[in-house]
Amino acid sequence: MDTQNPTYSDDELTAALAEHLASFDRDDSYRVERVLKRSDVETTELVCFEGSGGGSLGPFVRKRIDASAQIGGAYERLFAAQRAGRRFEHLPRIVDCRRAGDELDVVMEYIEGETLEALVGRLGATPDYARGLFPALCDAVAELHAGFGEVGKAPAPIIHRDLKPSNIIVSGVRYAADAGMTFSSLVIIDLGIARAWREGADADTAKFGTRPYAPPEQYGFGQTSVRSDVYALGALLFFCLTGVDPKPGIDMREQCEMRGIPASLTDVICMAMALDPAKRFASAGALGRATRAAYDLSCPVRPPAPAPVPVPDCAPASETVLTSQEPRGSTDLPKLATPAMPGLLSRIPEPLGRIWNTLVCLSLLVFFAGSHFAVFHPTGANQSYPTWLLIIEYFFFVDGLMVLMHFALLDKRRLRRRFALLDSYRGKKLAKLWLKALGVLLLCMIVIVAVANATGVVDTSTA
Template sequence: MSNDPLATYLEALARDDCYRVHRVLKASAHETTEVVFFMGANDAALGPFVRKRISGEVPLGSAYGLIMEAQRAGRRFRHLPRIYDVHERDGDLVVVMEFVGGRTLRDLVYEQDASPALACAVFPALCDGAIELHEAFAPPLIHRDLKPSNIIVSDGGLTIIDFGIARSFREGAGADTTHFGTRSYAPPEQFGYGQTDVRSDVYALGMLLYYLVTERDPDAQVATAGFTEPDVPSVLQPVLRRACAFDPAARFQTVRELRAAFMAAMAQQPGAAAVPAPAAAPSAHAQVPMAPETRGPAGTLLSHGGSALAPAASPPTSEAADAPTSKAPFGSGRVWTVRSVSAVIVCGLFALVSVLCAFGSSGDTATWPLGLRMLYFWPFGLLFFGGAACLWMGDSLFAKLFARFGLTTRARKRLAGWGLIVASSLILTAVVGLAESLGYPTSRG
């Protein structure tokens, strides 16, 4: 890059103007994350990519440049995304990187249910990703924000994302100068008790392991109590206690130690390997060819395969929409809970009664013709009580019933339930209005 500040600015300006924003993934005071396409001649597009704009007012994002330099020097990372470009514009840091398809760890656990088997499938690869950050860089890169939403799982493997607050370990520093992170997963030293180091990521990985076997975000009380909850396998409790110790000196000193302790513990857990792990290779980011780079206007990186720009398909509007149905069988007790069974039976009975009311109604609707009564009772009964069942039933059963339609998160469950209820109310109102217009008696007439 040129040392001329004006040339550097014009180069960054040309780079950014070549991208078309497809959608915004996240926007906050200090960072904006977008899905973008690189636009070439004749409206040809290359992508999708992820572009981050990190405010220059906060000392964040330095890890992206370090990862990009390592990748361009020939390092291959199985569990990190490919970083294509890092530059500054108007004092802000701009990062362009690989768009990693798949679903977050939070969605995966929601779909497949937390269990020791799922932990066996995911946790070793998660540790391997942290090991890449710690051992491929000198000094080590500390992620500092390992949490379910920053881990993407796909058929190609597992990828750790979002290195905005990652930092290099500084020998001799007393504490971090900036305190960021997610309280449920960040260690005490990340909030002023000392400098973060590799053991800080060990703490976060321990909390993620707890999440993988319970589907609950941890808190300080959980660690203080020693992870002695009934759904935490007894063989894992000492591993979790050591990984999440308040004092970093009492923790596993490296992620390799944590990984080895986890594998040894799970070897004693019957049936822990029931869920197959995601394929180890090739990972989603390993699919990017490593051929010599080609560059577009102002040196903007176009590809690593040397291929010409071509029209690209738009990315899915939601990674979770492509998630397959959970492997857990419908006969599993974790699916057919008391809550789910009650929802299906009660709402099903009410729906059935509503449908039958069309043939034996009383009151004003008794004078309506059969067709109008069917139009009144059937949509209301099926939609209203179907929506009620969606809201009432357990998350696991809902995810397994509707995963093929992309309805795999709690937010979509609520949206589907309330959507059906609102639709039933609108139809009910419309049918009553139709009956009134035809001269039939109604309760509001």
């Protein structure tokens, strides 16, 4: 998780940076700390501004955007609105925005926190996101949809078009299964492909997006609108509740039921992700309210908390004595009938899971090498067996057994996101399939040995 310790207020930051940029050539004043990500049309860097006296400001995030791809205009609109005095709670503060030929350079504040993707990976999937954090995310998108209109002009909604877990930054998160989730701020980042809605347009000029979170109209089937971001928000809600991306082309209700999502929240997701934009929620705010109501419906009704005992005269006025034996704060949030506790695997960062998978694959390769040696360089009793029997024994049975054992050891989170069929097998269902495969291997080997002994092709009784 990247963090920073800001030492400037917004006004101080703007004034200091404006003075700094006025004194130096902008390009020479940048010191690139590292490249955060790169694509064909955009490069994102972590930078600092350096003064002539050795002082520096930062870190900041700089985006170098290929404006010829007809993207990046939302940053210019946001920069103009912020310079006019507007403040946005859920959008980054832009400190510099300028064009140089076909390149748009945008410098903005560095947001402290972790992505929603990292947060769900760390805490695990839980319905508690639907109570507080997700409605706040809907409010943040609604702030974007309110637009950045010029003075004297009606604002046009800004459609993000790339809402996904890695583009949401959340700070100050605290979570406990019995007390719920709290957080201090939520910011939407990466407005590179965001666009302003245009009255009468048939389709978007430039077609971009991330497949699991992009609606059909984003790929040339119509103009994107606020309901396009509603579709992406529905996919984000599915991610928060399950920890995996939705699978394009598979019925969303089936995916929700397969993951055990409560019926009320399933209805919200399916409406938000309807293929027909007209059947989706009309706004991000409406989706947020529906999600909170669905969460409340999925929770049992709890009896009211007992009234506090009056404070004795000798006690401080700000204290109360609770008659309930529950810990403080436990009555603040309703409890789910079947709370989704984060599993042990979900607490392990995915990079560690990839390292583990690499070690498992290396171990499997060692076993394959041993099988190859045993077949073509037999020793002991194996020397009396024909090569074809050794091939069947080692390449089919031993290697098959090793594949099954190593597959059971894999961290399958990325595989499940990539292959819908594998994602449908979990827990007991996966264990039954694994045992069936093992049984088939054993049965085939027994039959082969029995037939070989019966026909006299090979005699294994003396082995």
